[in-house]
Amino acid sequence: MNTKIWLSPPHMSGKEQDYINEAFSTNWIAPLGPNVTQFETDLETYLGQHVHVASLSSGTASLHLALSLLGISAGDEVICQSFTFSASANPIVYLGATPVFVDSEEDTWNMSPVLLEQAIQEGIKRGKKPKAIIPVHLYGMPYKVDEINAIAKHYEIPVVEDSAEALGSHYKGQKCGTFGDMAILSFNGNKIITTSGGGALVTHSPEYKQQAVFLSTQARDEAPHYQHSHIGYNYRMSNVLAGIGIGQMSVIDDRVKARRSNFDFYKSELSNTLEIEFSEEPNKDYYSNRWLSCILTPSFESREALRLAFAEKNIETRPLWKPMHMQPVFEKCRHYSDGTSADLFDRGLCLPSGSSLTEEDLNRITKIIKGTVFANKITTP
Numbered sequence: 001m002n003t004k005i006w007l008s009p010p011h012m013s014g015k016e017q018d019y020i021n022e023a024f025s026t027n028w029i030a031p032l033g034p035n036v037t038q039f040e041t042d043l044e045t046y047l048g049q050h051v052h053v054a055s056l057s058s059g060t061a062s063l064h065l066a067l068s069l070l071g072i073s074a075g076d077e078v079i080c081q082s083f084t085f086s087a088s089a090n091p092i093v094y095l096g097a098t099p100v101f102v103d104s105e106e107d108t109w110n111m112s113p114v115l116l117e118q119a120i121q122e123g124i125k126r127g128k129k130p131k132a133i134i135p136v137h138l139y140g141m142p143y144k145v146d147e148i149n150a151i152a153k154h155y156e157i158p159v160v161e162d163s164a165e166a167l168g169s170h171y172k173g174q175k176c177g178t179f180g181d182m183a184i185l186s187f188n189g190n191k192i193i194t195t196s197g198g199g200a201l202v203t204h205s206p207e208y209k210q211q212a213v214f215l216s217t218q219a220r221d222e223a224p225h226y227q228h229s230h231i232g233y234n235y236r237m238s239n240v241l242a243g244i245g246i247g248q249m250s251v252i253d254d255r256v257k258a259r260r261s262n263f264d265f266y267k268s269e270l271s272n273t274l275e276i277e278f279s280e281e282p283n284k285d286y287y288s289n290r291w292l293s294c295i296l297t298p299s300f301e302s303r304e305a306l307r308l309a310f311a312e313k314n315i316e317t318r319p320l321w322k323p324m325h326m327q328p329v330f331e332k333c334r335h336y337s338d339g340t341s342a343d344l345f346d347r348g349l350c351l352p353s354g355s356s357l358t359e360e361d362l363n364r365i366t367k368i369i370k371g372t373v374f375a376n377k378i379t380t381p
């Protein structure tokens, strides 16, 4: 049995096809229609907190619009978590602004409040007060929401919450995606639920939602002809894809449960027998959707040995995100780092984490870890 095990494949419920068929039979094959409205309502209900959701073409587009709505423009500086996927930072550059990267703390692997405050204070001293802060709930683990929000509030800087990986996660019982002045979600093919490609902007402000919808549909003024007084974008979600989203939202709780149980399986199989560390929820306030199950090995060498052992057995794994301050494209950007995310990148590996993994798959995966080179460092329980 050597069938491919993917890192995080799409997992359809079967109901998606009905909504797609509905879109076809009613001929709503456009970036508007009843599925778009329904999908937004489903997300608003699920997230709670009276949020408003605009479903868009991608998480990246959502972040671009969010920053644009905050008035970020050329010459501005925006603080971004360094330990993330590049899409958290790219939209800053689309707007001609400059990212300033902030390293992670060890508890959640997300933005360090200490380094954040340092970055803000030094920015202010240079006459460049940051215009926004982008913290990320990486791999589904909530960042230190209270600490980050308190700093943002103190310095009066808006937070754009990157919740692309964290639909279904919560902090102190409140869903991720509801903490920032604005938040973004992603429904890319590898995320916990997918519309094949898609995203959403989440906000507490009905005006922001209205503006997001306006800008994402080419910013047409009200007139019988095409008239424009703003630069618009073509960023609205298609009604066909929103149909997939409705089907996926009907099983979101199952998907979270399945991903969390992957993590629990890995942990119970591995934590007492090998020198492997897991990203733990720091306390009961934190609830991760466990989008990806991540482990830390003793060294870069053992991480690589393990990754290659998996590849040989047709199993897809991936090193943790390479921090943005170490990326060639952001080389010249200012950063506040203390080595935390560099170490995570060196030693960390994302294990297959799909909600459709079988027990047989999971056993195949843990067997490889138990049999790999650094297994000689076994500490008997």
Ligand SMILES: *Cc1c(COP(=O)(O)O)cnc(C)c1O
Pocket (backbone or CB within 6 Å): 057, 058, 059, 060, 061, 084, 085, 087, 088, 136, 162, 164, 165, 185, 186, 187, 188, 197, 198, 199
């Ligand atoms: C996936 C992802 C995005 C971008 O979402 P897309 O829908 O792929 O554009 C942004 N930030 C993070 C942390 C992500 O994982």
